[in-house]
Amino acid sequence: MTTVTLEHVSKSFHQESSKITAIDNVSLKIPSGDVLAILGPSGCGKSTLLRLIAGIFQPETGRVLYDDHDLQEIPSMNRGIGMVFQEGALVPHWESRKTVGFFLSLRKREAEVPERLKQISKITGIGLEKLLDRFPKQLSGGEQQRIGIARALARDMRVLLFDEPFANLDAKYRMEARVELKRLMNAFPVTSVYVTHDQTEAVALSHRIAVMRDGHIEQMGTYHQLYTNPHNTFVATFIGTPIMNLFEGYVRDGHWQGENFGGFPLRRDLEEGTKVTMGIRPEHMHLVAENGTLGVVESVTPFFAEHHRLVTVHLAGEIWSLMTPLDHQVEVGSTIQCALEPEEVLFFDTKTGIRIG
Ligand code: ATP
Secondary structure: OOOOEEEEEEEEEEEEOEEEEEEEEEEEEOOOOOOOEEEEEOOOOOOOOOHHHHOOOOOOEEEEEEEEEEEEOOOHOOOEEEEEEEOOOOOOOOHHHHHHHHHHHHHHOOHHHHHHHHHHHHHOOHHHHHHHOOHHOOHHHHHHHHHHHHHHOOOOOOOEEEEEOOOOOOOOHHHHHHHHHHHHHOOOOOEEEEEOOOHHHHHHHHOEEEEOOOOEEEEOHHHHHHHHHHOOOHHHHHHHOOOOEEEEEEEEEEEEEEEEOOOEOOOOOOOOOOOEEEEEEEEEEEEEEOOOEEEEEEEEEOOOOOOEEEEEEEEEEEEEEEEOOOOOOOOOOOOEEEEEEEHHHHEEEEOOOOOEE
């Protein structure tokens, strides 16, 4: 297995007179056998970063290393990259058998193909053999993806790269495909990078997550680290559903004061009047019977599997989200009282978004 290292990598695209910086001075290390998810909004540079790791794009500055070797100096034949794309990217006039066995055939190792296929098919339980005599146009979207994944696995890999492989599948198929892929990744442990904008997928498949924005990495860590210890408001609101509540406020007598809530102690070095944003997750806001902050219920959404309702509440220009147990009836338009768990509040510098408490 291989450790992948990016050292100060940048890449931009030039269009007529304009320049788009897709990747801006990114450094990261993916230890051997690690599965890293790259998560971020559309256009933040996820696919470009993956293509740099794949050697499809060359960095303008910096370098990509596989172990201690610059990727650009490793001949394509020896890079050992398995790549799975969103569209399957199968050759239209090749039967699946030829697609999956292509790499081994090229190296005159056809004899190994049946055993490898049997192994993949057994692990996934998807009956890959059934699909092997079909052309891409005779396969559903999900089946094409399975062939694409089998092709990536049926070769000698150092690194496996996935670019939103299940983005085109419906929700049910997507869940099944994710479970199968997880099984495969456990059976063929290899350094992997998985691009997605779906955090459920990122959590399910990866060990660590890199959250990207505007061509750079905002924060990297386990889902738990990102969820409980976000470095800024972008990560705080990007990770976790429903999203974290943010309230504008300021420093008063060493405490945070907002429109509807206040009195939470702040770092001592903050100047009186400094603008500070308070963040709290909906699961840490509750309806209370008395002494709470008043609000008017705007909407109620039940989540049956999670046994709760998501309630949005409106007061004095602010909208809050909170969770209540499913058996707790809440009427739209009613006035309720709400309280926060003070030990769960986070504070951010309003100007920079950076976490300060
Ligand atoms: P999505 O989730 O929508 O696929 P992404 O996070 O993968 O987006 P990229 O495809 O890496 O984002 O694109 C990053 C930026 O680079 C975007 O602003 C995009 O418009 C731009 N870009 C990507 N490829 C090219 C190209 N070939 N020519 C010009 N600009 C490009």
